[in-house]
Amino acid sequence: MERLIFLGGRSIKALLVVFAVIVINFMLIRAAPGDPASILAGEAGAADAAFMEQVRKEYGLDKPLPVQLGLYVRQLASFDFGNSYRENRPVKDIIIERLPATLLLTLSAFVASILIGISLGVAAARRAGTWVDSLITAVSLIFFAMPLFWIGLLAIVLFSVQLGWLPAYGMASVGAGLTGLEAVLDVAWHLILPACTLGLFYVAVYTRVTRASAIEVMEQDFVKTARSKGVSERRIWRHHVLRNAILPVITFGSLQAGHLIGGSVLIETVFAWPGIGRLAFDALFQRDYNLLLAIFFVSAMIVVFINLIADVLYTIADPRIELQT
Amino acid sequence: MKTVNGSFIRELLRQPACVIGLLIMLMVCLAAIAAPWLFPGDPWRMVAAPNLPPLSPGYIFGTDVLGRDVAAGIVHGARVSLLIGCVATLVAVLVGTVLGAFAGYYGGRIDDVIMRFTEIFQTIPSFLLALLLVAIFSPSVYSIVLAIAIVSWPSVTRLVRAEFMSIRTRDYVKAAIVGGQSGTRIVFSQILPNTLSPIVVISSLMVATAILLESAISFLGLGDRNMVSWGFMIGAGRTMIRQNWWLSAIPGMAIFLTVLALNFIGDGFNRALNPRTARKRKVARLIAAMEKGTS
């Protein structure tokens, strides 16, 4: 029962975040130099007068601010991001087209980095103070310090240009006309380099966090109690240390979701991966703020969703949940 | 910190990684300061034959496709990175500390409001927001600094709030209340000095993150047009990566070394300032903990 209350509170918080994003979007449009209509029309300035008039009416730009905000909230809440002038179709459709590629990339990077990162972190914590620990810590620090896009470029130079093992760009081989299983494998082949690059940074992050958390738990009293009962080291690790150390990692992981989406902008740009990250880059170049804002909103929604899932996981893992909502 | 000044520096220097970090940062700072003398004028003007590889005579890092000196770009880029990194961190730490201090000390509704606000900013995809801000307010040093500060302050707030909440229950804070000290005075003169250590540590790590953020923003083409930054150089060199790999590799190396150094320094500060991990008192603490019954 308490868990439901807790989750209920978290959902309210999630809605608050969504609302805040909408408000931020709203403020940014108004804060940008120039006519809000031209921003909302996309292609800042390239749209013709008739289109702008239509936009003005749709967003109620001649009405008082609170009304505008209300209209804007209603539109975003129904995922109506307006029309793209250039492509002459709803922005929503453009985003939906590109979203799966980003999801594929970020999810595979996320899952891989969590699994590898936690394993490495645990390995380092178990052998804290030994050369294994130092090695893992050093390597994770190195990847943590490298700019994400730089790792991508270097990876392309090494694996694609020099060694020719993996493709450098795109999600699928152009013009190959593959279908079925071959198509899937082709995508997977193209996925390796970008996903690994994106994941590498986060492997470093999760290794550090898991290691620190595990070391802290190892020093707690109940671990000593377990030892005094004659429990084996393996069992102590699995049932006592890990089950407690994982809790801050879950919290931390959900915080990273937002960064991961940001990272995909860089990786998709470097690897020409056709997702919404790449779309954002193009929108930046074309000064299509409307599209950018829409991508921002969608990303925020994804992050909020992931956070909710993480909260559910947390309530399952920790029987003590705080009732503060 | 006053009491342990001498031993603090000794503790810092005792760690090899920290020493390396300090040396690297020293070099970066020197480069940044000495840039106008080492490479006077606009670093991004054409000076030599194009596409010279590194270790060419006179151009130690080579030149790019337009004949611009990479070394000049690196040295001037140090300025930009440090400037933006430090200023953005300063703003974020100031704002974050004040918010976290009041949220942590007063609790209740103030805490609720501040934490809601903070959580919202932490949940929002920060890099995208930063890009949006820079794009909409036109790329410049100011907008970049502002954007980085805006996405960075939440983590400071969380940290400071946690520290304040834990110190608030200490007896010396209660003694200050009973002694008649005002809330503001307690926050700034009693509690804050005891939270300096974690704030210093997080600051050094934040400068590193800020530099990474700035380089990413510049890489995507949103950097300040008038300043050469390392990220920009990587982005500019991207198209030539097959032939002139050094155009992207070297600036990236610069970023990497700087961020690494800052991390070493941050870890060094952590170990030196944090009495819990001080080697000498560790055993005494272990024994005391055994006797007090906490492991």
Add this chain to the structure above:
Amino acid sequence: MSHLLEIRNLTVALPDDSDRRNAVENLSLQVDRGETVCVVGESGSGKSVTAHAVMQLLPRHALTISSGEILLEGVNLLELDTEAMRQYRGARLAMVFQEPMTALNPVMTVGDQIEETLLAHGQRDGRISRAKVLELLADMHLPDPQTLQHCYPFELSGGQRQRVVIAMAMIMQPGLLIADEPTTALDVTTQAQILKLIDSLKRRLGIGILFITHDFGVVADIADRVAVMQDGRVVEFGACNDVLRHPQHPYTKKLIAAVPKLSTRNGLVLTQTQRQAEPLLRIYKLSKSYKGRRAGLLSRTSVVSALNEVSLDIADGETVGLLGESGSGKTTLGQCVVRLLDSDSGSIVFAGQSIEKLKGSALHRLRPQIQMIFQDPYSSLNPRHKVGRIITENAILHGVKRNEANQRMLEVLQLVGLDATATERYPHEFSGGQRQRIGIARALVLQPRLIVADEPVSALDVSVQKQVLALLLDIRRKLGLSMLFITHDLRVASQVCDRIAIMHKGKIVECNTAEEIYRSPEHAYTRTLIDAMPGRQRAPDVQAQAVPEQQSDGTRSQGVWSQTVPAHAGDKFCEHGQVSPPNFKIAT
């Protein structure tokens, strides 16, 4: 005849840059079946290190056993390999630790954790294990084992958790039980129950118990033999009665002398006119409640009534003790008096002025008159400030000129027995007892009329405790302050207080002089408290002694301090401190 446990010449080395070479040096002791050996000492004596060494649970890389033998039933534990030692732990020897709140895995149910011991030693059959777990929970007198086994530790109280820990230790019926201060973190009444439990285990199962403690009262209650430790060495080892009544070693003598004894010395007696005068502090029907989570089996969120219409008077120059266990409300009452907390209803009148609702500058003006002394000397001083600043800061804030503040500081430092050079140093350079003196100095510099002392000696070693108590008595006599002395230890309260108010679950249940309380307790809870006092049963002379009041300069006092308190004089001053009806039930 072989001993159950025999430690021969054990030496545990400390790293090179420590204060001394060894944590434990050349220690020898024996524990036989069916006997309890208490190891007693102050902090730093090495008693805990010894216990951990026997179980081979010393923190690696920090403390190493450099020589000696530890023989359990003839087998040298130090020669066993890791796996063999693991099999011994929990099955042949087991340990109970001090802090029940952190001793259990928070994300595993209690039943699972007890069953884990069986699992670790090869018992795989779920049904047999479960049955044993339930049986053991019942043995430990835990309520409703069927439900309890599925509870998580955070749902249990401290005493219940400790019983679970003991259950985990005893389920394989080990021959030796090592208990490292298992009751120090518990309430006095809970402590009594746990000690009884451990004692019954010994008698029923014939196990040997190595019991670490710092409290001689506990030693008197349960020990068959006692080993006294100082600086890593055993300075005396013998039968309990011998060591307690005829201590040989000077350190033992000093320790025993320092144990707070229940003093039935005669307290402050006020003349008729003084009695009728306005009390300095009058608390009337004070109430305060919290919305909290109760650590109990069934109730979750509930309103906790910390103070329930409490009334109490403190006359000018009087010291009143507030005695109670955790949850009794004594700390809350103290904090309300000092205005650290706001009460919900009722009134507090100080020197004729109603203070419970004061705010702003009126409250600021009040502050210097009511000051507080805190429990933990390690957290009551700001580690970043110099002592001089700590002491004078508040006075200067209230308008005292710097010169005068410094002058007061020097006087007060002298009063508490510290050197003037202390002002330039930082807290970490001082010992616990010295820090407590600094805290007292800080309170005195404001020249308060009333001091609330919140367990001021609970966190100190016994010998230091004695000094600080003497200091408080001295100050009281010299400055004529009133004091509200909060404590959980009746013996300590009797040393310092004129009257003692006993609190239970937010109410004052009895209020009288120490002598009256001890000789003729009126309330059932008071009787429980007195019975639970360690050391009462077996060595009454370690306990209640009518110690004639002595001045610190050695002369016996005259006049007001030495007159016998008439039997009913106490009632008048508890005018508003109502005793609850005699059939008030105490929940266990």
